[in-house]
Amino acid sequence: MQTRLVAYEALNAVQKQQVGAIEVHPQQLPFCGDMYCALNTLLVNPSPGVKGLALLADEVPVAFLLLKRAPCQPHWADEHSATLHALQVDRHQQGRGFGKACLQALPAAARLAWPQITALELSVDSDNVVAMGLYLQQGWVDRGEAYKGRVGYERRLALLF
Template sequence: MQTRLVAYEALNAVQQQQVGALEVHPEQLPFCGDMYCALNTLLVNPSPGVKGFALLADERPVAFLLLKRPPCLPHWADEHSATLHALQVDRQQQGRGFGKACLQALPAAAIQAWPQIKALELSVDTDNVAAMGLYLGAGWVDSGEAYQGRVGYERRLRWVFGRCGVGLL
């Protein structure tokens, strides 16, 4: 199966509709939100500081994520970074490696979108064991800092560019 991470605006109308229909398991909603909120963030008040990406598997969307840059960065992020938000793999597609595929393709997509960035950052709830395992397994580095988030305590993870080509993945 061929996968590729594609900017939302490059999707055709059918693929955009399919992205809107992606759903996660109900217990994942507190951590990643739903597609309505993610697309609302991307489309209602468009900003050059927010970009959406869909992971296509054989040209069909199976996952979605947002990247943010100033002026849309969260308070905890470094101004020279882009932050990862709302990573959602469709519940019918989970367990097939699509989250990992998103993370593998993300550094190149982020650099193409914003060549000036030095790192990627994310914040993940410490109770979201599956996500923590995914990110740490893909080479993201825990900053060692935790803070009170929306749901519980969150950890900040970082991906630094330039150590091995585009990224470490």
């Protein structure tokens, strides 16, 4: 199966409709949100500081994520980085390596969007053992800082280029 991470605006009409139908498991919603919220962030008030990316598997969207830069990135982010948000792998496609494929393709896609960035950053719930393991396995580094998030304590991770 061929995968590639592409900008939302490069998708055709059918693929955009398929992105809108991506659903995560209900217990994941507090952590990553849903597609309605993610697409609302991307499309309602377009900003050069927000990019949507879809992972295509044989040209069918199976995952989606947002990247943010100033002025849209969180206050805790370094000004030379982009931040990862709303990573969602369709619940019917989970466990097939698509989250890993997103993370592996992400540095090149982020640098294509913003060549000046030197890192990616994210925030993840410290109790989300699966996500923490995936990020750390892909080379992200725990910055050693935790803070009270919406659900529980969150860890900040970075991937330096």
